[in-house]
Amino acid sequence: MSLLIHNVTIFRNSPGKKILTNAALAIENDTIVALGSEKDIINKFPSFTRLDGAGRLLMPGLVNAHMHFYSTFARGIAMQGNPKNFSDILEMLWWKLDRILDLDAVYYSALVPAITAVKRGVTSVIDHHASPHAVDGSLDRVEAALSRVGLRASLCYEVSDRDGAGISAAGLAENERYLKKCQAAKSTNPNHLYDGLVGLHASFTLEDSTLEKAASLASSLESGCHIHTLEDAADQRESMRKYNRGVIDRLRHFHILGPKSIAVHCIHLDEKDKDNLAESGSIVVHNPQSNMNNAVGRTDIFGLLDRGVLLGLGTDGMSPDLTPDIRTANLLHKHDLKKSTVAWNEIQTMVLQNNPAIFERVTGQKVGRLEEGALADMILVDYFPPTPLTAENFWGHFLFGIADAEVDTTIINGKIVMQNKVIAGIDEARIAHKAQVVAKRVWEKFMDNK
Ligand SMILES: [Zn+2]
CATH class of the missing domain: 2.30.40.10 (Urease, subunit C, domain 1)
Incomplete structure (x- = not known):
């Protein structure tokens, strides 16, 4: 055309x-x-x-550098109990929700925010998916939803040992299968809309043997890992208790970090961790709205950018639209540091330069510039x-x-x-109605699953 x-x-x-x-x-x-x-x-x-x-x-x-399409069905859900900390939020909401997602739920969870992304000017997304009881083929269902609106993406499945060895192995296999499928498509068309990474939940739900397998898979496919890193201080405590190593040290030891790997959040870092991240050449993604929502702290974007870390901005499932996180990022650091002069250039660099550079580094595709x-x-x-x-x-x-x-x-x-603000072939009201039918079924299971 x-x-x-x-x-x-x-x-x-x-x-x-x-x-x-x-x-x-x-x-x-x-x-x-x-x-x-x-x-x-x-x-x-x-x-x-x-x-x-x-x-x-x-x-x-715009490029959204960290997203969870599967979070859609959490919208309006009634959480039972009262979470007291980040670990409770994972146990009482996210891990309970992801366990009951079936492939239809995966599809509609992705389709609804994909429509919003296109409407709000996001054209590329780096997503991190979890549905531990519907692993095989789940990334194809996410891709099918995104292709209905033509959204470009890098997808991955979140491997974790929290649901047992079988599901952990299935997660690795899903990443491998999907990455190979995308690489085959890109060998004939380098501008193919979809690519993959090796998704990992977070250090505290991953055994050493799983980290070894993930690193070896990423290396064999010349890809990287996409992992939540030090989002909460508990990640570090658990790593010290179980493995007698800090998280960054542990991830580096197992070759999870590297130029194509994305370490998401990176809030609870000491100075040596920041040096280590920079030396490994890893990508870091900051998600201010999600971090404020979970009250887990604030990423030291200045310390990371000063060290030359490729630092981008994501939404972590808070919204498919990047602009609320852009605004929040601009305000959060000024407010916290009580300095109105900070964060202006940094957030601009992260959004306009680094997010496209991150997408190019993980997919080889040049986006974000006219x-x-x-x-x-x-x-x-x-x-x-x-x-x-x-x-x-x-x-x-x-x-x-x-x-x-x-x-x-x-x-x-x-x-x-x-x-003219119309996505061809998409009847939003009809899709929302269909999503509700699936969401009701999912919510019933959520309530039964105490
Ligand atoms: Zn996340």
């Missing part, structure tokens, strides 16, 4: 590149082939199908700047205007997946 988007203002998100006004951008198949003044681009590509942007802002789609040769993942936003907009002040416009604006059109891999 050849598409020419014209009558737009373009934020390219390429270092040193200015905002383009009265501009146009040309897409051939899944790749951006040109951008520049409207007149030039139209002259150069007269036969391309036109899409009139009506003066809107065209910018790269430039020739990049993948055509972009959004047209109902944003008409009321003050001068430049590449230098874009972040101010983003935080206080664009984040509130509606996304009109979403394009992923050169395909229009939403236009």
